[in-house]
Amino acid sequence: MDLLRFATAGSVDDGKSTLIGRLLYDSKSIFEDQLLAMEESSRRRGDAVVNLALLTDGLRAEREQGITIDVAYRYFATPRRKFIIADTPGHIQYTRNMVTGASTADLAIILIDARKGVIEQTKRHAFVSNLLRIRHLVLAVNKMDLVDYSEQVFQDIVGSFYEFASRLDNVADITPIPVSALNGDNIVEKSDKMPWFKGASLLYHLETVYTGGTANHVDARFPVQWIIRPLSQEHHDFRGYAGRVAGGVFKPGDAVTVMPSGFSTRIKKIHLPGGKELDEAFPPQSVVMTLEDEIDISRGDMLVKANNPPEASQDVEAMVCWFSQKPMQIRGKYIVRHTTKETKAIVQELRYQVDIETLHKKENCAALEMNDIGRISLRTASPLFYDSYRRNRLTGSFILVDPGTHETVAAGMIV
Amino acid sequence: MPIYSLDHLDQIEAEAIFILRETAAQFQNPALLFSGGKDSIVMAHLAAKAFWPAKIPFPLLHVDTGHNFSETLDYRDAFVAKLGARLVVGSVQASIDTGRVKEEKGPFASRNSLQTVTLLDTIEEQKFDACLGGGRRDEEKARAKERFFSHRDEFGQWNPKNQRPELWNLFNGKYHPGEHFRVFPLSNFTEMDVWMYIQREDIELPSLYFAHEREVFFRGGSYLAVSACVPMLETEKAEKKVVRFRTIGDITCTGAIESTASNLDEVIAEVAAARQTERGTRADDKRSETAMEDRKREGYF
Numbered sequence A: 001m002d003l004l005r006f007a008t009a010g011s012v013d014d015g016k017s018t019l020i021g022r023l024l025y026d027s028k029s030i031f032e033d034q035l036l037a038m039e040e041s042s043r044r045r046g047d048a049v050v051n052l053a054l055l056t057d058g059l060r061a062e063r064e065q066g067i068t069i070d071v072a073y074r075y076f077a078t079p080r081r082k083f084i085i086a087d088t089p090g091h092i093q094y095t096r097n098m099v100t101g102a103s104t105a106d107l108a109i110i111l112i113d114a115r116k117g118v119i120e121q122t123k124r125h126a127f128v129s130n131l132l133r134i135r136h137l138v139l140a141v142n143k144m145d146l147v148d149y150s151e152q153v154f155q156d157i158v159g160s161f162y163e164f165a166s167r168l169d170n171v172a173d174i175t176p177i178p179v180s181a182l183n184g185d186n187i188v189e190k191s192d193k194m195p196w197f198k199g200a201s202l203l204y205h206l207e208t209v210y211t212g213g214t215a216n217h218v219d220a221r222f223p224v225q226w227i228i229r230p231l232s233q234e235h236h237d238f239r240g241y242a243g244r245v246a247g248g249v250f251k252p253g254d255a256v257t258v259m260p261s262g263f264s265t266r267i268k269k270i271h272l273p274g275g276k277e278l279d280e281a282f283p284p285q286s287v288v289m290t291l292e293d294e295i296d297i298s299r300g301d302m303l304v305k306a307n308n309p310p311e312a313s314q315d316v317e318a319m320v321c322w323f324s325q326k327p328m329q330i331r332g333k334y335i336v337r338h339t340t341k342e343t344k345a346i347v348q349e350l351r352y353q354v355d356i357e358t359l360h361k362k363e364n365c366a367a368l369e370m371n372d373i374g375r376i377s378l379r380t381a382s383p384l385f386y387d388s389y390r391r392n393r394l395t396g397s398f399i400l401v402d403p404g405t406h407e408t409v410a411a412g413m414i415v
Numbered sequence B: 001m002p003i004y005s006l007d008h009l010d011q012i013e014a015e016a017i018f019i020l021r022e023t024a025a026q027f028q029n030p031a032l033l034f035s036g037g038k039d040s041i042v043m044a045h046l047a048a049k050a051f052w053p054a055k056i057p058f059p060l061l062h063v064d065t066g067h068n069f070s071e072t073l074d075y076r077d078a079f080v081a082k083l084g085a086r087l088v089v090g091s092v093q094a095s096i097d098t099g100r101v102k103e104e105k106g107p108f109a110s111r112n113s114l115q116t117v118t119l120l121d122t123i124e125e126q127k128f129d130a131c132l133g134g135g136r137r138d139e140e141k142a143r144a145k146e147r148f149f150s151h152r153d154e155f156g157q158w159n160p161k162n163q164r165p166e167l168w169n170l171f172n173g174k175y176h177p178g179e180h181f182r183v184f185p186l187s188n189f190t191e192m193d194v195w196m197y198i199q200r201e202d203i204e205l206p207s208l209y210f211a212h213e214r215e216v217f218f219r220g221g222s223y224l225a226v227s228a229c230v231p232m233l234e235t236e237k238a239e240k241k242v243v244r245f246r247t248i249g250d251i252t253c254t255g256a257i258e259s260t261a262s263n264l265d266e267v268i269a270e271v272a273a274a275r276q277t278e279r280g281t282r283a284d285d286k287r288s289e290t291a292m293e294d295r296k297r298e299g300y301f
């Protein structure tokens, strides 16, 4: 069956977790014991109605404070599709957890509180979604019950969001839907409280929207993850290169080049895990390849097609989201993880920081603080083999790790 | 469908295989936590596929509460032999005998929480730096929050309020001496996915998962097996029922459900129609609203 991964986004308390709870509840994806547990904790907390956010806000601290701290993953299926939901936190302090949930999504539901309209955090999350190249957005204007289900309020908010979104270059489509997560209007069924709304319910849209996935099927890229050498009697000479296809299509017989050594050879066989032979391999398959010639290849190397190599350079330009309380230092040294490769890196320059409110570039900044987004130039100790993030999410992304604390301090998208 | 698209089972399989290989590559001394339950069986099956035609490059670790279903141990030994894997056993009984932990008393006693100490002791003894677990995010609300690569401090504790960001398919397994990781390749599998995968791959399971007649008694909403490890209350009475287990753990806290599902097709049909989560039969989760989170914080699976 077809699989859609989507994430929620938007400011704190806009109703993201309630919306997911409602979606699961109304699509009958909640089990009786979960429902009982939820009703019981709602009662104990003194909530007036059953608090649907408790379905995803599973941590003690989240339940105590009534906010989401870390992303929750939920699963459900309809006869049309399977869904993996990432319910992300709206609070600015937990932006890094929002980015975590959004990084693997094909679609984002951006929630807005109808009483508040488009605010800075809405813009931040829309901007981050765009930066991550989530091409399909749903604009869920929530809490319509608190604004008398007013069409005017809805239209005004949609208008101001479009104005902002016109500057987001990666968005393919935006689908606005007026909803009440609390009461279930336009979530699974169309609401009779908003006859003026001619569009479909949220669930219907999620079931039918075409996303086409994010994989690149053009530029053949195979980052080597692990070398398989059984050294057994039966497979004495077997030397297999295990990994996940990050781009393009590979076939047995294809001429490939190994980066960085530059040696060329041909693919002998491609096996699925467990051994089954394949005629072709494409993203996101995990496979094992054997080659015609014995060449020195290790983890972090990349198999590519000779006529279509990736960039290979020690200097990369990238947009980064900074996650750490310790600000990014210019000339600071970090460990970079890119595909299956790890090397050292130094931040050469901070070109600019993005002003989330206006999307203007602020130049001459000294540092990136936690939750800031900016463009940097990075110098690595050994060359990275990469494509722009725009071309390939898997060969265009990296993380930075602090060599002292081992924390993941930044996410990077190569421009 | 476009040509270059994968069925959802293929997608989550490819992801799990990637995580297993990444664990082998990033850590010095990983182990795969094997309980004999269906999730750890699926995980071990995936590990065997991930490194084919070589053997699994790390041992299987069973934390043995001493309160097992005999079927589980028989299955374990046969399965490990078939894979040609190495088995390490951490014994809760040994932890009790050496005074590391104190056995709970009374009819509701369970060795479930004692396992944590044995697990952490074994990790320290064997110097494991990553333990692969069969936990799935759809199982429980705290597990829904966990990363694929989940960091543990030098006391084995999970800090859910400060997890490392985890983006795309880039996993950061760096740690300081004494710390370790829990890694969950099946994070994105649902209970239904696991069953469908078992069917597709034709994986043999312990007989406990299929309907059989057994002496049981009713407690806390499900049937517990009559056994020497679980003292019955005076008000409880043993009866013969046709039951099966949806999850398998320690005999003292794993409840059975009445069922006549005796093969995979019937089990799948039953799972599809179920109105209770599989952990609804687990007494260990019912001790409080945040029982799972609390145990995980301490270092539980």
Ligand SMILES: Nc1nc2c(ncn2[C@@H]2O[C@H](COP(=O)(O)OP(=O)(O)OP(=O)(O)O)[C@@H](O)[C@H]2O)c(=O)[nH]1
Pocket: A010, A011, A012, A013, A014, A015, A016, A017, A018, A019, A053, A066, A067, A068, A069, A088, A089, A090, A091, A142, A143, A144, A145, A146, A179, A180, A181, A182, A183
């Ligand atoms: N009246 C009304 N209240 C709503 C609606 N949706 C959510 N709420 C309430 O808004 C509050 C916040 O809801 P949550 O779902 O926790 O918000 P959130 O966006 O998940 O918040 P964070 O995850 O912390 O960013 C709760 O008290 C909800 O009951 C709605 O449609 N109408």
Ligand SMILES: [Mg+2]
Pocket: A016, A017, A018, A053, A057, A067, A068, A087, A088, A089, A090
């Ligand atoms: Mg929330």
